[in-house]
Amino acid sequence: MKRIFLFAALLVLAATACDRDEYKDKTPNDPALYLDAAASRPDINVFFKRTVETQQKNLMAVLSSPLSHDIEASLAVDPALVDLYNARHGTDYELLDKSHYELSTNALSIAAGEVNSKPATVQFKNLTALPIDVTYLVPVTIASSDVGLLGASSRVWYLVKQTSAVTTVADLTDNWITFPTLDKAGPQSDLFNGLTAVTYEIIVRVKKFDKQKAEISSVMGVEQYLLLRFGDTSFPRQQLQVQAGGSKFPDADDVKSLEANEWYHLAMTYDVLAGDMRIYVNGEVQSEGKAKWSGEAVDLAMRAKYDADPETNASLKEAYQFLIGYSYDEKRPLQGEVAEARVWSKVRTAKEIWDHMYDVDPAADGLLGYWKFDTPEDGDIIRDMTGHGNDGVAAKPLKWNTSVEVPQINKE
Template identity: 45%
Template sequence: MKQRKIFIAAAAFAFLLSGCESDHADSYPFDNAAYIDVAETTSDSNVTFKKTVSELDRELSAVLICPATVDTEVEFAPDASLVEGYNARHETRYTMLEEKYYDFPVRTALIEAGKSVSLPLTIHFKGLDQLEIDQTYLFPVTIVSADGVSLLNGSKTVYYLVRRSSAITTAAILTDNWIEIPGYDKPGSADCVNGLTAVTYEAIVRVHDFHYAGPTSTYIEEKLSTIMGVEQHLLLRIGDTNFNAEQIQVDGSGVSLGKFPEKNSGKLLSLEEWYHIAFTYDLATGEAYIYVNGQLQSRTTVAPTVKAINLGLRALAENPEESDARQFFIGYSYDNFRQLCGNVAEVRVWSVARTREEIWRDMYDVENPSEKPELRGYWKFNEGKGNVIKDLSMYGNDAVSHTDLKWDTSIEIPQLNKQE
């Protein structure tokens, strides 16, 4: 339903904008109108943040359907009177964010003649660490006046949903990007992921497109999306050739596991849903498991012919810098067409095959990670900025993005293990 509303709104804007193609204002089939840029397709704007955040900023601009013929001032203001109507429409009980939690010093935007968008105004949210955890506050901001033009009712107001969350609120966007672990290619620092007799991979992911293979590529039916691991050795991924593009698969070709599970249309993931995905493998028993959101999805038993699992293959080569051995990546494997088109958080590598109970308990956080020697790599992806992702394990192998990393900092990942 929400997607339909966005489509209708976008279509309406396209129709309105088509009237601006004329060079003569008197030929417009309607009056010019002002609206808020962040309310163009939906009036709700999430301001969700982790519980330790104390302040953050949001920007908004005034927009005209057609370029202004003269300088046009647009005035904004918070409006507590809109809270009751919002709650009635959405069957919520939100309260208005108190004034002590925000600064909105400049409330008038100027759209210069010949232009259709103003410079942005800034709302500074402050004292956020004093808000109740997991409670949503409403902060409506509306256009109260615009010189000489009408207001576009459906987009003249933005409702900021301010929420201090106990959940994960930050993740990296890996579309057209991926993550490298430089330490895993070097002798010494890679020792923590070599010579293992068991392993567990964990990650939280949300996929935007299972068939996207890069900005210059076409649609690929049997697409492979990489989560983490080493190509042709031990790789956790979604999809494969002659396999469902939406189904989790492990390629353990280098550690006697082969590919598993079999193709099964009953095990497909959905777009835009958050999943905690875990894979375990134990050489002593030959047992391998895949868990989705803490629940067993697939299992197999093999007869291993290797004595150890090595993830830092280049570090084992005589000349690591010149080695053609495969590398460990997050979101990348064989080539640029096998990236993960989506978000990632809470990536971990363990030297043990974790149990279902352990996976369920720790899906969204690991307590005291630096005190757990079996936790060989732990990247929370909670930085929210920059290109370096800290390794919170005791081994300190920080990760680095291939290109400048984009972040999503207003998410809220449901904590399934805390729901009744």
Template identity: 40%
Template sequence: MKKRRILKGVFIVASFAGITVSMLLSLSSCNNKDYSNDSPFDNVVYLDAAELKDVSNFTFNRTIKTGQQVISAKLVRPAANDINVSIKVSPSLIDAYNARLETDYTLLDPKYYTLSTEQAVIPQGKTISAPVTIDFDALTELTIDAGYLLPVTISQATGGIGILDGSKTICYIIRRSSAITTAVNLKDNYFEVPGFDKNSPTAGIVNGLKQLTYEAIIRVNDFNYGTKKKEICTIMGIEQYCLFRLGDAGFPLQQLQFAANENKIPNADNSKLLLSNEWYHVAVVYDTEARTASIYLDGREQSHTEDYGNGVAINLGMQERGKDFMFKIGHSFGEPDDMSRQLDGEICEVRIWNTARTQEEIYKNMYNIEDPENAPGLCAYWKFNEGEGDIAKDFSGHGNDAKAHNKAVLWPAGIEVTQKNKE
């Protein structure tokens, strides 16, 4: 009995110091004793969303009208009775969170959210309640790029259950962003375009291109793909024909390169290396008639060459699906499941034009194309803003949707692409 009282005393002191859930769970598993009726510490309740940290970003595109967050109440161990947990929004916490975050955000007005319930029940013998949803509405009324706070907290629990101070509140930072907030992760995956098959009636839109512009927004997470040494990270195109990529044999893996019929631009240059975990807008402009090619990084010309290529128009829709030499996004060569040349990172705003875009056009429109179905010369446009599924819509209006090679597609949360063309 004496030992148990000491352990309880330690817990009471630690809980006020912000003891974590993992610490409590480690205590409960330190020996093989059955503590279902005899615990070395008081049972406590907390929010699952705040188990690791009590602040969460809810950032969304400026066009999004609705959204949802899901939380549940959890116990460290099952209780002998149903436990009723009161959950509410606590405006009184705004000042404390602003001080911690060094911000001056306002409380989100109640007209923009609804809690599905303010009473979560953890059933007898269980450790978690049914989900409580926070449903957001009319989000397009929020000021763009302004910050709002929504602290959701446990106010009380029945059955003599304590509340774990460090994990009882989840504070959402809510922001309607002017930036891109959705992109697809291409690690162990890539996208093909069935409509570019040479037998497809829609392939002609990317054939006979006397001028060509590729554009994309990328973020490379790992250039070397873990411990495996790579030579190429593919952005898009056709291997040994018209490919936009990072790296090459004997060429820096972190440097952009464009190869048309094995004519390559630029030369190796360690001053032009990209960084991992950094968002970049990348573009290449190829004029087959003028025989010039330029690479742009974040809307500014990085490399240029004259007397480039063989003067022959480009045909991107001439290959059979499943072959090595076909148009792909994030993959270029080898067996379908060979990821040695894939892009380990995120990609969005992928575009193909049949015009030689100017530096000004590229810079002004890096992050969006207004009215894409009527944009002159836009052949294909995959925004990759779906957020789920394995199909990327072609926003050009030509119907050439892209399809993921693997069904398991990763759409990471919390993305916000840095906009570099804001003066």
């Protein structure tokens, strides 16, 4: 075992020495070559679900400053870097077989006076033949005899895995999901009205909790009625809060604050008549207690009641509606990514929430709406998996992230 650790340490020291050698006899102002894909971080996830056959990643050669002559560079996969990656990260990943990847070119050029080459691609193929939940490496490097390299940014490791986890999510930064069918009277909106029990569930990653921009991040629900959100005035910015009628739940507690850039499964359950409320984070109860309600049933689609009888329900014409990532106005954005969301007409038990955090039967009893944010091919539409037809519609063109891996806490 000592020999293994000694070997790993030597590899890391050797890599560090190589990085330093690249700057030998150079001044800080000398132009240097690097890969744009490695500029922010040296490893890139290529995670995909079982139905995905191909993936493509783009990269370019870049100069830190232009030169007066053309630059020629070579692009290659370097198997020797697999051991270096494993030594640095304590992993035992193998090199991906050549049958599963292809470089679009092995040569990149940067013209005099320019700083970027034309884009090249790494095409990953035959992916469904790979085993589930096994990670492989494809280390890609750049080299040139015309100019020095910019340290570790001259190489990038692609981590390739066919995963059983969620791999595609929608980015709701400065965006949100509406539900047009809930504005209209009929059986679709009727499902969301007259509820005596409610469960919200959502898988979400907040990119940032920016108190300067807003004191609240709206998650899902109905403003000033039944809303799950982060923060409030004089309330911890990163703590979950439910606005239920005229009450707010729970009390402020900094210990309950969540972190930015972490995936969470969030759930809120509410027995309307009894007033019993619970907030779950990753399947565990974070808060529980009483939240007062008027005693009447919950209506998440109040405009549908106006549509059915405008004269009687005139006050509901502009009522707040059920939304994801939006509530009062655009100044309370979610600023994050969503993997899926659900609404139930029942109080889900702790076991039910834990067992089915990342997937659920679309025909399950009491499931009113189920939206999986995993179909970029549908554009700005988020299909209702229940078959009830309450599809979500993005307020603005959706941005998709198709290479994530949402941790499955209940399977670890």
